[in-house]
Amino acid sequence: MGLDDIVNQGKQFLEQNKDKIDEVIHSDKAEEVSDSVLDVAADVVKKVAPDQFDAKVGEVRDQVDGAIGT
Template sequence: MGLDDLVNKGKELFEQNKDKVEGALKSDQAEEISDKVIDGVAGAAKKVLPENLHDKVDSARDAADGAIGNEK
């Protein structure tokens, strides 16, 4: 089985389970985990980036948070 075959199989499996995958990404558990991870990454970024970039970090954090979990 070559790389193309593996990629195609992955696409096929995703399409077959698309509703389950999307449901998992919009679950309470995904929200809790993603909040912790995203907040941690944003906090770490703010520690090493100049203060004038903190608003951009917050915007990126909010965008990522809106894409994962069930709260906006």
Template sequence: MGLDDIVNKGKDLFEQNKEKVSDALNSEQAESISDKVLDGASGLAKKVLPDSADEKIDEVRENIDKSIGNE
């Protein structure tokens, strides 16, 4: 089984379970997990990057957060 076979199998599984995946991404559990991950990533970015980037980091975090979970 080559890489292309694995990718195609993954695509097939996704297509077969698209509704379940969508439900999972819009769940309360996904919201909780994504908030923790996004808070950690944005916190790290704010420590590493200059303070002038804080506003942009918050904007990016907010845009990503809108796409995952139910809030």
């Protein structure tokens, strides 16, 4: 089985389960998990990036958060 076969199987799986996946992504549990992960990621970036980028990091974090969970 080649890489193309694996990619095609993944695409088929996503297409066949699109409704279930969408339901999970927009669940309360996904919101809880994503908030935790995004908070940690944003804090790490803020620690290593210059302070002038803190606001932008917060904006990006909020945009990603809006796409996941409830």
